[in-house]
Amino acid sequence: MSPTRRRRRPAEDVPRGRARVAVSILDADLGNLAHAVRRAEREGADRIHLDVMDAHFVPNLTFGPKTVKALRRRTRLPLDAHLMVDEPGRFLDQYLDAGCDSITFHVEVREPIEPTLRRIREAGRAAGLSLRPKTPIAALEPYRALLDIVMVMTVEPGFGGQAFMADVAREKLPAARRLLDHKLYGGEVHVDGGVNRETAEIAGGLGADMLVVGSALWIEGHDMGREIRLIRALADEGFQYQLNGGVPPTPRDAMVTFASLPRAEAKRLETAIEAAGVPVLLFRAHDDGADAVASTARTRWDLLLPASAEAAVTARFGDLRATLERERA
Ligand code: DX5
Ligand code: ZN
Numbered sequence: 001m002s003p004t005r006r007r008r009r010p011a012e013d014v015p016r017g018r019a020r021v022a023v024s025i026l027d028a029d030l031g032n033l034a035h036a037v038r039r040a041e042r043e044g045a046d047r048i049h050l051d052v053m054d055a056h057f058v059p060n061l062t063f064g065p066k067t068v069k070a071l072r073r074r075t076r077l078p079l080d081a082h083l084m085v086d087e088p089g090r091f092l093d094q095y096l097d098a099g100c101d102s103i104t105f106h107v108e109v110r111e112p113i114e115p116t117l118r119r120i121r122e123a124g125r126a127a128g129l130s131l132r133p134k135t136p137i138a139a140l141e142p143y144r145a146l147l148d149i150v151m152v153m154t155v156e157p158g159f160g161g162q163a164f165m166a167d168v169a170r171e172k173l174p175a176a177r178r179l180l181d182h183k184l185y186g187g188e189v190h191v192d193g194g195v196n197r198e199t200a201e202i203a204g205g206l207g208a209d210m211l212v213v214g215s216a217l218w219i220e221g222h223d224m225g226r227e228i229r230l231i232r233a234l235a236d237e238g239f240q241y242q243l244n245g246g247v248p249p250t251p252r253d254a255m256v257t258f259a260s261l262p263r264a265e266a267k268r269l270e271t272a273i274e275a276a277g278v279p280v281l282l283f284r285a286h287d288d289g290a291d292a293v294a295s296t297a298r299t300r301w302d303l304l305l306p307a308s309a310e311a312a313v314t315a316r317f318g319d320l321r322a323t324l325e326r327e328r329a
Contacts, residue, residue, distance in 0.1 A: 048079050100125060145182075150190070201234040205238030
């Protein structure tokens with residue numbers, strides 16, 4: 001290995017905070033996209049953001065499903081497709097087949113939106129809607145229940161390297177968050193356009209979960225990994241001081257123990273919570289007393305869930321937990 005070639009990130013470097021960065025390859029060397037996605041992965045990207053443009057919906061043309069499918073083999077990172085096309089429904093199967101993990105298209109398209117959202121979800125992928133800077137968030141209301149992702153565009157779609165529209169971010173990011181409030185788990189607000197180290201703190205302070213970053217990461221001679229880490233840290237700083245009362249955000253992947261119950265009761269609670277869309281882990285925990293070895297009835301099971309869902313799960317399942325705890329007593 002040559003001395004300049006950098007090693008993979010050590011495990012302790014894995015992002016601990018809340019904000020995530022999706023690297024847009026729009027401004028990478030389009031002649032060597034395989035290298036671009038591998039580099040983004042090596043430098044610590046959380047996702048790859050794929051800007052698909054059809055020269056109709058936007059005045060620019062990029063790549064299609066064949067390219068996406070070829071890139072699927074080059075990285076283990078999730079692929080977020082951002083379809084800036086007139087007819088997402090017509091080409092959807094090809095993007096599903098290409099291996100996209102999430103598919104987001106525009107609410108301004110002139111075709112029925114609901115069937116496309118349903119098909120994405122039926123394929124087990126995350127479904128998203130994006131909006132141009134001038135389109136109000138209210139346009140998404142009818143599709144609320146079908147949305148995993150709301151992608152707020154803070155530039156006119158079509159090109160990388162444009163300036164961040166802070167007013168649009170201030171108006172729409174909190175509203176996008178509220179739109180996804182009913183989801184106990186998994187709802188994501190993405191901010192796309194003009195995100196860099198100057199604007200990441202604003203975006204994080206307005207509650208964005210996923211920062212899409214393009215041109216700021218593809219500057220020759222710049223350290224991409226450092227830029228990604230800075231942008232994540234700045235977004236978390238914004239979140240901490242704008243929305244979280246000065247408390248550092250809970251790492252996105254943290255798990256918390258929600259209940260500790262005998263197996264049957266723990267199973268009942270697990271079934272109920274999972275039916276609401278929250279992933280649950282069940283672990284055989286500890287016994288109630290010194291003589292418990294013989295008494296399987298007293299073995300407890302810890303029910304773990306993502307920390308990010310704890311408040312919403314407590315609100316909805318707190319009573320059931322209390323009931324089951326009483327039964328156990
Ligand atoms: C623009 C695209 C963006 C673009 C962002 O239409 O949707 O994803 O790549 O690029 P920057 O970060 O340069 O604004
Ligand atoms: Zn995009």
